[in-house]
Amino acid sequence: MNQRTKDHDIQVNLGHRSYPINIQTGVIDRIAEVASEVVSGKHVVVVTDSHVGPIYLQRVVGGFQAIAKRVDHITVDAGEKSKCVSTCDELWQRIDDFNTDRHSVIVALGGGVVGDLAGFIAASYARGLNFLQIPTSLLAQVDSSVGGKVGINLPKSKNMVGAFWQPKQVLIDPSVLNTLDDANYIAGMAEVIKYGLIMDQSLFEFLEANVEAIKSRDLEVLSKIISWCCQCKANVVEEDETESSGRRAILNYGHTYGHAIESVFGYGKYLHGQAISIGMECAARLAKELGMVDQEFCDRQTKLFKAVALPTDCPEEKHDALLAAMMRDKKVVGGVLKFILPTRIGHVELVDSPGADAILRSLQNI
Amino acid sequence: MNQRTKDHDIQVNLGHRSYPINIQTGVIDRIAEVASEVVSGKHVVVVTDSHVGPIYLQRVVGGFQAIAKRVDHITVDAGEKSKCVSTCDELWQRIDDFNTDRHSVIVALGGGVVGDLAGFIAASYARGLNFLQIPTSLLAQVDSSVGGKVGINLPKSKNMVGAFWQPKQVLIDPSVLNTLDDANYIAGMAEVIKYGLIMDQSLFEFLEANVEAIKSRDLEVLSKIISWCCQCKANVVEEDETESSGRRAILNYGHTYGHAIESVFGYGKYLHGQAISIGMECAARLAKELGMVDQEFCDRQTKLFKAVALPTDCPEEKHDALLAAMMRDKKVVGGVLKFILPTRIGHVELVDSPGADAILRSLQNI
Structure with a gap:
C-alpha cells in the first residue's frame, strides 16, 4: 500500500530543450493527466523490456490510450545485451512498420538499458522524435533518465554510439522501486552516493x-x-549539456574504472552501479596517493558503500586489461587519460592521469 | 588542364555551428592549407567509396597527412546500398578499432551516399565528432554536403534514420566533376534546376x-x-536548420514523388536526381490541376529538364505503390500528406494533399 508522498517536480532548464521531471508516487497510474501536454493526440510507441513489461506495460499503455491517437509497444529482452546495433536495427524497422512519423512520441519504460536504447531510437528515427522517459530502476531514476545521454554499446566499447537527445518529460514514480530486485536497487545507490561525493556534502x-x-x-x-x-544532475546538465566545458565530467567519478570493469569482465557480471562503486574506491585510492584526500575520506566513503551493501573490492585479476580498457575510454583526450578525483566530500576535480604504475596500484585493495 | 577559376567561399551562419564552404578549383590538392583550422594536429578518418577512392583518396590522405596527427581511411562499396545499418555497424566498429576519440575528425570524400553515411557516423560515434565534407558529385556539391542532413536508409524507408549534424567545413572542387560519369553529372543538374524553380528566377x-x-x-x-x-541552400538552412519552421521544406520540391519512385522501383534503378526531376514534373502537373501554375510554367520546366537530358516521364506502372509509398513519407504530418508545389518560377508553397485521385492523375504523363 503506497501512500502518496510529497510531489517533487523539477525543471531542467535548457532553453527550448527544457523539460519537467515529475517525481510523484503513483504517477505511473496518472499518465493521462501528467503527460497530457507531450502526448495528447499523438502516436505513441512504448519501448520496454521483458522484466518491466509484464509488470507495468499494460497500465502505462492504458494511461497513454486515454489521451494518445494511437499506442504501439515493443518489448526487448531485458539486460545490457539489448543495447546493441542489432536490437537498434530491429527497433528502427519495427517503428517504421508502425508508420511512425516525426510527430510520434517514443516512450522508454524501464531501466537504464531501455532508456538509453529507446532514447537513441528517438534521437535517430526521422532525424529525431519526441521522447518521454518513465524510468523504473533507481539508477535510471536518479541518473540515466535525466540529461539526454542516449546510446548503445559497440562490441568493444560501452555507450560508444549515441547522441545528446533530451527527453520532453521524465515521469518518476518512486513506488515502482518496490518491484526492483535487491541487487539492482542497491546498485542504483552507487549513483546516489556519487552525487553526495562529487557535489553535495549535505546529501x-x-x-x-x-x-x-x-x-x-x-x-x-x-x-x-x-x-x-x-x-543535482539537472544543475550539472544545465551548466554543460554536451560535456564540452568539462563541468559534466564530474558525473564520471568512478566511471573510468567502472566502465573498464564492465568491459573487461563482460557486461552483466557486474551491474553498472556495482562497477562504479568499485571504481569510486579505486579513484579514492588514486586521489589519496596523489595527496588530494586523506585516509579519513577513503574510510568514510568505504563505510557508506559497505553499509548499503555495495561492493568495494576490485577483482584481483586482469589489471593490465583494465588499464588498457581505461586508455580506450571516451574521456581520453588526444591520448591523455583524465580522471575525476575527489578533494573532499562534495567536491571532485578533473586531473591528468598520473601514469600507469599509479593506476595499477589504485586497482589493488590495500 | 584545369585553370583555377575565381574562388567562391560561402559562410553558413548557424551560431556556434557556423561553417565555411570553400568552392575553389583545385582545392582537393590544397587541403593542408585550406582545412588547417579544422584538422591540424587531429586524428582524421577519411571515408570514401570504391568509385571515388581509386581516383582521389591518395591525394586527399596525403593532404591531411601534412597537418593531421594521424590519418586512417575506410572505403565502402559505391552505391546507395551502402547507406544501410549493416555498413554503419561495420564503420562504427572500424573507427572504434582506430582508437577514434571525441577529438577525431570524420571526412566524407565522395557523393551523397558517402556524405550521408559518414555524416551519420560522425553524428553518432562518441555522441558526435567533427565532420568535414569533400563532395565529389554535382549532387553532393550543390545539395547534400551543405545543411547537416545525414542518415541512412531502412529497408522500407529512405533516409529514415539520421540526424541534423552540421559539418565544420565543406571543401568543393568543381574540377573533380571532370571524373564524374554523364548520368550522375546530369542527375545532379536536377537539384541545380530545383533551386531556380523554388527560390531564384535569375538562377x-x-x-x-x-x-x-x-x-x-x-x-x-x-x-x-x-x-x-x-x-541558396545556405540561406534556407540558416532560416530553418532542423526543418521545423516549414521553410526548409521548400527544398523538397519533387522529393515526395522522387523518394517514392526510388523506393518502389528500388534504389539504383533511378539516380536520385533522375527520380526528383520526374517528381518535379509530377508536382508541376499537380500544381496545374490545382490552378497554382499555368501550362507555360510546366512547359518551361519540362524544356529545361529535357535540354540537359533529365527524364521527365513517370514510369507507367506501379502507381498505386507510388501513392502508398508517398503516404509513408517523412513529410506526412499526423497522417496528412503535404506537397511542395510551385506558384511561379522561383517560388513554391507547402500545401495539403488534394486527395488520392489527383495524386494518381499527376503521376500520368499527359
Whole structure:
C-alpha cells in the first residue's frame, strides 16, 4: 500500500530543450493527466523490456490510450545485451512498420538499458522524435533518465554510439522501486552516493544518517533522495549539456574504472552501479596517493558503500586489461587519460592521469 | 588542364555551428592549407567509396597527412546500398578499432551516399565528432554536403534514420566533376534546376541561357552555378536548420514523388536526381490541376529538364505503390500528406494533399 508522498517536480532548464521531471508516487497510474501536454493526440510507441513489461506495460499503455491517437509497444529482452546495433536495427524497422512519423512520441519504460536504447531510437528515427522517459530502476531514476545521454554499446566499447537527445518529460514514480530486485536497487545507490561525493556534502550526510530507511526502501526518504539527485544532475546538465566545458565530467567519478570493469569482465557480471562503486574506491585510492584526500575520506566513503551493501573490492585479476580498457575510454583526450578525483566530500576535480604504475596500484585493495 | 577559376567561399551562419564552404578549383590538392583550422594536429578518418577512392583518396590522405596527427581511411562499396545499418555497424566498429576519440575528425570524400553515411557516423560515434565534407558529385556539391542532413536508409524507408549534424567545413572542387560519369553529372543538374524553380528566377534564367556550357562542363560556369546553389541552400538552412519552421521544406520540391519512385522501383534503378526531376514534373502537373501554375510554367520546366537530358516521364506502372509509398513519407504530418508545389518560377508553397485521385492523375504523363 503506497501512500502518496510529497510531489517533487523539477525543471531542467535548457532553453527550448527544457523539460519537467515529475517525481510523484503513483504517477505511473496518472499518465493521462501528467503527460497530457507531450502526448495528447499523438502516436505513441512504448519501448520496454521483458522484466518491466509484464509488470507495468499494460497500465502505462492504458494511461497513454486515454489521451494518445494511437499506442504501439515493443518489448526487448531485458539486460545490457539489448543495447546493441542489432536490437537498434530491429527497433528502427519495427517503428517504421508502425508508420511512425516525426510527430510520434517514443516512450522508454524501464531501466537504464531501455532508456538509453529507446532514447537513441528517438534521437535517430526521422532525424529525431519526441521522447518521454518513465524510468523504473533507481539508477535510471536518479541518473540515466535525466540529461539526454542516449546510446548503445559497440562490441568493444560501452555507450560508444549515441547522441545528446533530451527527453520532453521524465515521469518518476518512486513506488515502482518496490518491484526492483535487491541487487539492482542497491546498485542504483552507487549513483546516489556519487552525487553526495562529487557535489553535495549535505546529501552525503543525509545518506549516512538514513541507511536503515534506505535499506527498507522507505518511500518518503526515497522520494526525497531521488528528487535531490535529479536536482543535482539537472544543475550539472544545465551548466554543460554536451560535456564540452568539462563541468559534466564530474558525473564520471568512478566511471573510468567502472566502465573498464564492465568491459573487461563482460557486461552483466557486474551491474553498472556495482562497477562504479568499485571504481569510486579505486579513484579514492588514486586521489589519496596523489595527496588530494586523506585516509579519513577513503574510510568514510568505504563505510557508506559497505553499509548499503555495495561492493568495494576490485577483482584481483586482469589489471593490465583494465588499464588498457581505461586508455580506450571516451574521456581520453588526444591520448591523455583524465580522471575525476575527489578533494573532499562534495567536491571532485578533473586531473591528468598520473601514469600507469599509479593506476595499477589504485586497482589493488590495500 | 584545369585553370583555377575565381574562388567562391560561402559562410553558413548557424551560431556556434557556423561553417565555411570553400568552392575553389583545385582545392582537393590544397587541403593542408585550406582545412588547417579544422584538422591540424587531429586524428582524421577519411571515408570514401570504391568509385571515388581509386581516383582521389591518395591525394586527399596525403593532404591531411601534412597537418593531421594521424590519418586512417575506410572505403565502402559505391552505391546507395551502402547507406544501410549493416555498413554503419561495420564503420562504427572500424573507427572504434582506430582508437577514434571525441577529438577525431570524420571526412566524407565522395557523393551523397558517402556524405550521408559518414555524416551519420560522425553524428553518432562518441555522441558526435567533427565532420568535414569533400563532395565529389554535382549532387553532393550543390545539395547534400551543405545543411547537416545525414542518415541512412531502412529497408522500407529512405533516409529514415539520421540526424541534423552540421559539418565544420565543406571543401568543393568543381574540377573533380571532370571524373564524374554523364548520368550522375546530369542527375545532379536536377537539384541545380530545383533551386531556380523554388527560390531564384535569375538562377533559372541563367541555366536556360547556359545549357551548352553546362553540357560541356565549362568550369567557369560550373563554379558559378555551384556557389549560387550553395548560397541558396545556405540561406534556407540558416532560416530553418532542423526543418521545423516549414521553410526548409521548400527544398523538397519533387522529393515526395522522387523518394517514392526510388523506393518502389528500388534504389539504383533511378539516380536520385533522375527520380526528383520526374517528381518535379509530377508536382508541376499537380500544381496545374490545382490552378497554382499555368501550362507555360510546366512547359518551361519540362524544356529545361529535357535540354540537359533529365527524364521527365513517370514510369507507367506501379502507381498505386507510388501513392502508398508517398503516404509513408517523412513529410506526412499526423497522417496528412503535404506537397511542395510551385506558384511561379522561383517560388513554391507547402500545401495539403488534394486527395488520392489527383495524386494518381499527376503521376500520368499527359
